Amino acid sequence: MHVAEQVLAYLRENKERLLGQLKQFLAIPSISTDSSHKEDVEKAAQFIISYIKEIGFSDVELIETKGHPVVYAEYMEAGEDAPTVLFYGHYDVQPVDPLDEWLSDPFRAVIRDGRIYARGASDDKGQVFMHLAVFEAFMKTKKKLPLNVKLLIEGEEEIGSANLYELLQKERAKFRADFVVISDSGMVANDQPTILYGLKGFTGLEITVKGPNRDLHSGLYGGAVRNPIMALVHILASIKNEDEVITVDGFYDDVAPLTDKERELLNRIAGEDYEKTVGVPETVSEKGYNAKEHTMARPTFEINGIYGGYQGEGTKTIIPSSATAKITCRLVPHQDPVHIQQILVDHIKRVAPKGVTVDVKLEELSARAYMVEPDHPLIQTAAACYEKAFGKETVFVRMGGSIPVVEWLDQIYRIPIILLGFGTPEDNLHAPNESFPLNSFDKGMETLVYYWLKVENK
Amino acid sequence: MHVAEQVLAYLRENKERLLGQLKQFLAIPSISTDSSHKEDVEKAAQFIISYIKEIGFSDVELIETKGHPVVYAEYMEAGEDAPTVLFYGHYDVQPVDPLDEWLSDPFRAVIRDGRIYARGASDDKGQVFMHLAVFEAFMKTKKKLPLNVKLLIEGEEEIGSANLYELLQKERAKFRADFVVISDSGMVANDQPTILYGLKGFTGLEITVKGPNRDLHSGLYGGAVRNPIMALVHILASIKNEDEVITVDGFYDDVAPLTDKERELLNRIAGEDYEKTVGVPETVSEKGYNAKEHTMARPTFEINGIYGGYQGEGTKTIIPSSATAKITCRLVPHQDPVHIQQILVDHIKRVAPKGVTVDVKLEELSARAYMVEPDHPLIQTAAACYEKAFGKETVFVRMGGSIPVVEWLDQIYRIPIILLGFGTPEDNLHAPNESFPLNSFDKGMETLVYYWLKVENK
Numbered sequence: 001m002h003v004a005e006q007v008l009a010y011l012r013e014n015k016e017r018l019l020g021q022l023k024q025f026l027a028i029p030s031i032s033t034d035s036s037h038k039e040d041v042e043k044a045a046q047f048i049i050s051y052i053k054e055i056g057f058s059d060v061e062l063i064e065t066k067g068h069p070v071v072y073a074e075y076m077e078a079g080e081d082a083p084t085v086l087f088y089g090h091y092d093v094q095p096v097d098p099l100d101e102w103l104s105d106p107f108r109a110v111i112r113d114g115r116i117y118a119r120g121a122s123d124d125k126g127q128v129f130m131h132l133a134v135f136e137a138f139m140k141t142k143k144k145l146p147l148n149v150k151l152l153i154e155g156e157e158e159i160g161s162a163n164l165y166e167l168l169q170k171e172r173a174k175f176r177a178d179f180v181v182i183s184d185s186g187m188v189a190n191d192q193p194t195i196l197y198g199l200k201g202f203t204g205l206e207i208t209v210k211g212p213n214r215d216l217h218s219g220l221y222g223g224a225v226r227n228p229i230m231a232l233v234h235i236l237a238s239i240k241n242e243d244e245v246i247t248v249d250g251f252y253d254d255v256a257p258l259t260d261k262e263r264e265l266l267n268r269i270a271g272e273d274y275e276k277t278v279g280v281p282e283t284v285s286e287k288g289y290n291a292k293e294h295t296m297a298r299p300t301f302e303i304n305g306i307y308g309g310y311q312g313e314g315t316k317t318i319i320p321s322s323a324t325a326k327i328t329c330r331l332v333p334h335q336d337p338v339h340i341q342q343i344l345v346d347h348i349k350r351v352a353p354k355g356v357t358v359d360v361k362l363e364e365l366s367a368r369a370y371m372v373e374p375d376h377p378l379i380q381t382a383a384a385c386y387e388k389a390f391g392k393e394t395v396f397v398r399m400g401g402s403i404p405v406v407e408w409l410d411q412i413y414r415i416p417i418i419l420l421g422f423g424t425p426e427d428n429l430h431a432p433n434e435s436f437p438l439n440s441f442d443k444g445m446e447t448l449v450y451y452w453l454k455v456e457n458k
Numbered sequence: 459m460h461v462a463e464q465v466l467a468y469l470r471e472n473k474e475r476l477l478g479q480l481k482q483f484l485a486i487p488s489i490s491t492d493s494s495h496k497e498d499v500e501k502a503a504q505f506i507i508s509y510i511k512e513i514g515f516s517d518v519e520l521i522e523t524k525g526h527p528v529v530y531a532e533y534m535e536a537g538e539d540a541p542t543v544l545f546y547g548h549y550d551v552q553p554v555d556p557l558d559e560w561l562s563d564p565f566r567a568v569i570r571d572g573r574i575y576a577r578g579a580s581d582d583k584g585q586v587f588m589h590l591a592v593f594e595a596f597m598k599t600k601k602k603l604p605l606n607v608k609l610l611i612e613g614e615e616e617i618g619s620a621n622l623y624e625l626l627q628k629e630r631a632k633f634r635a636d637f638v639v640i641s642d643s644g645m646v647a648n649d650q651p652t653i654l655y656g657l658k659g660f661t662g663l664e665i666t667v668k669g670p671n672r673d674l675h676s677g678l679y680g681g682a683v684r685n686p687i688m689a690l691v692h693i694l695a696s697i698k699n700e701d702e703v704i705t706v707d708g709f710y711d712d713v714a715p716l717t718d719k720e721r722e723l724l725n726r727i728a729g730e731d732y733e734k735t736v737g738v739p740e741t742v743s744e745k746g747y748n749a750k751e752h753t754m755a756r757p758t759f760e761i762n763g764i765y766g767g768y769q770g771e772g773t774k775t776i777i778p779s780s781a782t783a784k785i786t787c788r789l790v791p792h793q794d795p796v797h798i799q800q801i802l803v804d805h806i807k808r809v810a811p812k813g814v815t816v817d818v819k820l821e822e823l824s825a826r827a828y829m830v831e832p833d834h835p836l837i838q839t840a841a842a843c844y845e846k847a848f849g850k851e852t853v854f855v856r857m858g859g860s861i862p863v864v865e866w867l868d869q870i871y872r873i874p875i876i877l878l879g880f881g882t883p884e885d886n887l888h889a890p891n892e893s894f895p896l897n898s899f900d901k902g903m904e905t906l907v908y909y910w911l912k913v914e915n916k
Contacts, residue, residue, distance in 0.1 A: 033772040095774065101672065159772055186678075200677060204773055213737030214559065214889040218760045219658060219788055219859030220644075223702070223752030224732060226742040229761040229783075230698060237695035240688060242811050244681070274682060279671030284684040284813035294681030302676045303687040304776050309763030310784060314491040314617055315662055315821060316553065317786050318762050318888055325687075326768060328775050330677055353700050355742035363773060401677030430776055431672040 003142060007449050010137040015442075018136075019116070021051065022129045023109040025091075026118040032068055032092035032159045041068045041155045044091040044125075048132070048153055055136045057151070065163035068092060068155030072174075075135075075149045083455055084148035086177035088405055089128035089184060090157030093120040094430045101432035114438050115426075121436040122427035127183040128153060130422070130441060134448045146456035150177055154405075157184070160202075160365030161404045168408055179378050180409050183444070185421030186429075188269050188397055190437060193386035193447075195379060196419035198296070198371040198398030199406055201331035203340050204363030207235065207348060208324045211356045215309070215318040222319060226355030229308045229323040235358070236325060238351045239301060239344070243287035244294070246301050248347045254334040258289070258297050266292050269395050272425045296398040300330045328363070330400050337366030367404035370417070378416045378455070385450035386420070389443045420447070461600060465907050468595040473900075476594075477574070479509065480587045481567040483549075484576040490526055490550035490617045499526045499613045502549040502583075506611055507531075509590060514597045515609070523621035526550060526613030530632075533593075533607045541913055542606035544635035546863055547586035547642060548615035551578040552888045559890035572896050573884075579894040580885035585641040586611060588880070588899060592906045604914035608635055612863075615642070618660075618823030619862045626866055637836050638867050641902070643879030644887075646727050646855055648895060651844035651905075653837060654877035656754070656829040656856030657864055659789035661798050662821030665693065665806060666782045669814045673767070673776040680777060684813030687766045687781040693816070694783060696809045697759060697802070701745035702752070704759050706805045712792040716747070716755050724750050727853050730883045754856040758788045786821070788858050795824030825862035828875070836874045836913070843908035844878070847901045878905070 011018070030044035031037040045062060048071045053060055057073040071091070076084070096106040096119050104110045109118035120126065138145050152175060156162045168175060187194040211228035212221070240246050271292055274280050285294035294300070308323025310316035329344075331337060345360050352358040372379070374396045383394035406417055422444035428434045469476070488502035489495040503520060506529045511518050515531040529549070534542070554564040554577050562568045567576035578584065596603050610633060614620045626633060645652035669686035670679070698704050729750055732738050743752035752758070766781025768774035787802075789795060803818050810816040830837070832854045841852035864875055880902035886892045 033770070033774070035771075095770065097770075098673075202677075202775075204775075211738060214886060214891070215556075216736055216889060217859065217887040218758070218762065218786060219660075220753065220857065220883075220887065221736065222758035222760050222788055222858055223743050223747075223754075223756060224730075224741045224749035225736060225738050226702075227760055229764050230694065233691050233694045233761070234700055236688070236691045242692055244684075272682075278674055278679065278683060280669060280683050280813060282684075282813045283682045284811070285681050289681075291682035295678065296681075298681060300676070300680035302680050302685055302775075302777055303691070303767065304676065304774055305767035305769050305778065306687050306781065307765050307769045309761065311763050311765045312491070312553065312555075313493070315784065315786065316491070316762055316888070317660075317662075317760075319760055320763065323764065326773065328676060328773065330680055353742070355738060355740045399678065400680055401675065425678075428672060429675040429678065430774070431674060433672070 004449050004453055006141045007137045008446060010141045011133065011445055018133050022126065025125050025129055026109040026120055027107050029107045030092050030155065031095050032156050034095060041092055045069050045071050045155055048091060051132060052151065055132065056139045063167065065167060067163045070155070070164065070167060071151065071153040073151040075145050078145055078148045082147045084150065084177040086150045086152060086175055086180045087131055088180060088182045089131065089153045090124045090155065091128060091153055092155040092158050093125065094158050098432060103433055111438070115435040116438060117433060117435040119434050121434050122423040123429045123434065124157065124184045126436040126441070127422060130444050131183060131448060134445050146452045150175060162365060164405055165408050168412055172412060176413065177415065179415050180417040181420055182403065182406065182417065183420050183422060184403055185399060185401065185419050186423030186425065186427065187421065188395060190424045190426070191390055191392060191439065192270070193383070193390045193392055193394035194421065195374070195383055195386065195394055195396050196399050196421065197374045197396050198333070199369060200400050200402050201335060201337055201367045201369035201407065202328065202402035202404065203331060203337035203366040204328035205341055205344060206324060206326050206361040207232065208322060208359045209356050210322045210359065212319065212321050215320050218317040218319050225319055226353060227319050228356050229320060231353050231356045232308065232323040232325055234353055235348055235351055236303060239347065244285055245287055248343055250343045251340065254336065255299060255332055256334055258293060262297065263293060266296055266397070269397055277425050295400040297332060299332050299335060300400065301327065303327055330402060331369050333369045333371050335369065337368060365404065367402050367407040370406045370410055372417060376416050378418055381454050382418050382420055382451055385454055386447050388450055389446035462907050462911055464599045465595045466904060468599045469591065469903055476591050480584065483583050483587055484567040484578055485565050487565045488550050488613065489553050490614050492553060499550055503527050503529050503613055506549060510609065513590065513594045521625065523625060525621045528613065528622065528625060529609065529611040531609040533603050536603055536606045540605045542608060542635040544608045544610060544633055544638045545589055546638060546640045547589065547611045548582045548613065549586060549611055550613040550616050551583065552616050556890060561891055569896070573893040574896060575891060575893040577892050579892050580881040581887045581892065582615065582642045584894040584899070585880060588902050589641060589906060592903050604910045608633060620823060622863055623866050626870055630870060634871065635873065637873050638875040639878055640861065640864065640875065641878050641880060642861055643857060643859065643877050644881030644883065644885060645879065646853060648882045648884070649848055649850060649897065650728070651841065651848045651850055651852035652879065653832070653841055653844070653852055653854050654857050654879065655832045655854050657827060658858050658860050659793060659795055659825045659827035659865065660786065660860035660862065661789060661795035661824040662786035663799055663802060664782060664784050664819040665690065666780055666817045667814050668780045668817065670777065670779050673778050676775040676777050683777055684811060685777050686814050687778060689811050689814045690766065690781040690783055692811055693806055693809055694761060697805065702743055703745055704757070706801055708801045709798065712794065713757060713790055714792055716751060720755065721751060724754055724855070727855055735883050753858040755790060757790050757793060758858065759785065761785055788860060789827050791827040791829050793827065795826060823862065825860050825865040828864045828868055830875060834874050836876055839912050840876050840878055840909055843912055844905050846908055847904035
């Protein structure tokens, strides 16, 4: 373990400088969904390029797409016999609204109570930076990496990896590796080593109900004209009931029943204290399943946004001309996202009340759920390294999040995908006051150092 | 009818100049609900003051309130034996959003196809101005008005006449008259003389559902945390069904059943062609009632606005922290607005799903419905004058709109309130492209000339 000690010592000695560089990375508002931030997204890509060139990656590319660019780099000097890992991450971030709920500027990282606060601190800039810092440490102390590395860091993960699939298809040979490592997920609790062996799939749509050709006086037209908001309400209420059961014909048809064994496995994990983490006194989950089972292993239907009519100060007595709801579903293995969209559309058209027209816009990007065998040696090795760094036994979980690239990599390469995430439930992903624990930063890097050395020696 | 001819000739000769003055009045963006327009609201009040001083009203006052001021003026020179009319109108207007749907600037009146287009053209600046122009014509041709006149023109009608009730209570003696005339309503069809004998009451509330203390990642929390938008949807769906029946216990308890006789009377009126006027192919009304019956004589429940979560471009996969709906009800005679609010609150609290908190904010201003006997001589006289000007028999209707001041004047003075409106169903009240037909302007003024002379001679 001499090498590991050297590399870890380097990381300890350079910690302040590395945190300073991470703060620079976090300062770039690379919000991929907002076209006014297009230049910032590219700036974040350029930040990575100059950093990895400095580390010693010689083969570095900015691959243009129809949207935001992909950063790609190779280090193949570990030799033909050494394994090759494809590391995937993303440098784009979620929007920051509502801005007034942030305690500090989302793009000016600050450290409070052992956490670094900024948009992207956990998802995914902070975790991408950990990997790059570990590669730096190997290069600076040993002049080489323990294995061949391909870096694929994209700028469109938060908008569904809009152009990545096409690139992966086109460059199959280029990105080919023996296994994939991704750190874009979290641990079930602070300091609790966690390996994800399943991710949910994803699909979405937007429903717009159109009524009169303009907003109408509610006194003169109330009683004659269908209110588009109320029509939308009736449509939405018909999709999921108060028991959190999705009441659309066929929605659960392809869902494999949760076995007693898996149920027991999932329930072994310490649950999140939702009152503490998100301020809800009571969890609510699908009838017959608890919160752990539903978030990890059952599909969901969520209204992400709704709008229609008057939203200003005071009262405006109108029947509005339209109303819209934005919807996404998280899917489990065997559910087909396109089929799910179709049965939702069929249902919506069937229940749409008369007197209004209903338009459904399908989200183009979707992903199937992903699952891997937790017994795979590369996963078991990761679990052991994780345990060594954190001093605690690794748990294996499925999670409700979706990473489309996981499904695509699985589909194209059929190689193991190791989901090694160091976030925590308190990270406020996609929300105001996103943060990442410095403890995860340190122990996460330690885990990676052990892992690359173990993989090298296999 | 010599006098009438003289006065009408004056109105014809001065038509262009009068329209020019109306355009100046319409150019003032007196949006009472928007505090950034406070000065404009006062400017509209000052416009009236200088105009009525110029006409010859000597006793003119700007009465300050806690909100926007009231314009008050008296002309008592017709003598003690002459009847006194209280004319009520309002100089404030509705907001103009969505602005991009206006074909011309809402505050730059233009005439197209025989209509004058501007915010307030019909509701109520245009109709207030008609009355003032008729008083001008009498003053300029006869040096006097045919009866005593009290003008009460407020600036808060579009925000529920927030401070008027207190003023009416305080100045009971000052505003006392023999009857009231209001032109803040419409005819059932263009050129169809219409007298309103019933108005709906009004009440409102705002429901906010609060869930997690911030927006959450829908993958990590979907299945554990109640979505506040979906909770709001279930609450709203439980209040009114797809048959447009309000399913809240006790909501219809005080509603007098519609008699066969009134039903027949209401159905005699030519119906509005809703496809033509507002672009809906099909009317939708309470089960058991047609659109005419529901709009005129049955209570309504309308969602005026809804919002929650992400409304921007693209997708944001969140469970939002809250969702809000703005609601107003139109009530019929015998329904008590405060009691209706209470039973709505009781219902909402009862059906609120677990896992969220529900706050209900009550709209402070409300009004009971109003009805008057259509046989009253002052109403029959108005109907005859209306018919003489328009050449068509007057119809008597109830309408779905609410004018709180009508209820208050009825409650305080118990005098006849003559609702003489000249708007049309095509006026786009409270909506983009509000307009008023020039034909109503001419024949409406003619009706008023006949009416004041008939009332003088009674």
